[in-house]
Amino acid sequence: MKEIIKLDSYTIDEVKRFIGHQEENIKILEDTFQTEMIVRGDEIVLNDDDDKRKQIKEVLDALLKLVKQGKTISKRDVMYTLKLSETHNLKAIDELYQIKIARTMSGKLIYPKTLGQKEYYYALKNNDVVFGIGPAGTGKTYLAVIFAVQALKNNEVQKIVLTRPAVEAGENLGFLPGDLKEKVDPYLRPLYDALYDMLGQEQTERLIDKGTIEIAPLAYMRGRTLEDAYVILDEAQNTTDAQMKMFLTRLGFNSKMIITGDVTQIDLPRGTMSGLRRALHILKNVSGIRFVYLSALDVVRHPVVQRIIERYENDDETQDD
Secondary structure (H helix, E strand, C coil), X not given: CEEEEECXXXXXXXXXXXXXXXXXXXXXXXXXHCCCEEEECCEEEEECCHHHHHHHHHHHHHHHHHHHCCCCCCHHHHXXXXXXXXXXXXXXXXXXXXXXXXXXXXXXXXXXXXXXXXXXXXXXXXXXXXXXXXXXXXXXXXXXHHHHHHHHHCCCCCEEEEEECCCCCCCCHHHCXXXXXXXXXXXXXXXXXXXXXXXXXXXXXXXXXXXXXXXXXXXXHCCCCECCEEEEECCHHHCEHHHHHHHHCCECCCCEEEEEECCCCCCCCCCCCEHHHHHHHHCCCCCCEEEEECCHXXXXXXXXXXXXXXXXXXXXXXHHC
16 A cells, blocks of 8 residues: 655755665665655655554654754664664654754764663763763763863863773783883774864864873873863773772762773683673662663664674673573
8 A cells, every 4th residue: 555755844955864865764764664665756655554654654753853853864863763663762762862962073963872872971961980881882982082071171170081901901011112102092092083073183182282181091090089080991891800999999079980891892811800890790879870781772883783783792692591
């Protein structure tokens, strides 16, 4: 049975932002629903049974509502809307784009792209210590840096401290060439990328030279109290128990700490307890500390990356059983 969805209440620009470049968004919907959707001027023609048409129309309505808010629909937006449709949670998509976190140097608006990121956003706003746990691509590190830069710009803190354990948990950097910064920099590239998005490379490097942004290996945190600072520990799954305790007890007044990591990617020697794993166990329900768990649903990279993570997660669960 054929049904026509009229788009005459939308401008030509809005329709273009909805269907995507060369109708790429429509093609994703066709592949997902195994159907044909014909875009004809200001209307979309559906050829399907009633149940499938109902689901397609719900997804289209959710996406068109975003277009009316001024959003250009990306492939990632379509994929995530489809995911929410599967869980009958389409109403939530509208809430995400109401939250404006920051703007990049290029003027791009940053907002939570998933429900997990929305939870992460509120956790960062309302807690002194936040653990962002999840696989690569969930935005946990990027959003942490965005928050830190916003706090610095708003004069809420006086400095940003970025740290992570080196590839080896014992932080044996001595064998690497170059000075300390050159030894650590390759391991902090995701943090630099976010800083450059927000501040540009020139201003980032100027703030690093002034000490307003400090980048150091985890071992250099020992013996310090970090006040008026936004402190980010990345790749925390590779901290030892002693390192994690040392780091967490550096928290000073008017400071926030964000600890990010992926407990499925621990590179510590066999038999060494991950500081992140232990912290997840012993710091439950501590006031001022919040744990946010992100999953494959929150991956904002290429859809294939999301499917890869889901397969690995499912296989890990099977092996655990």
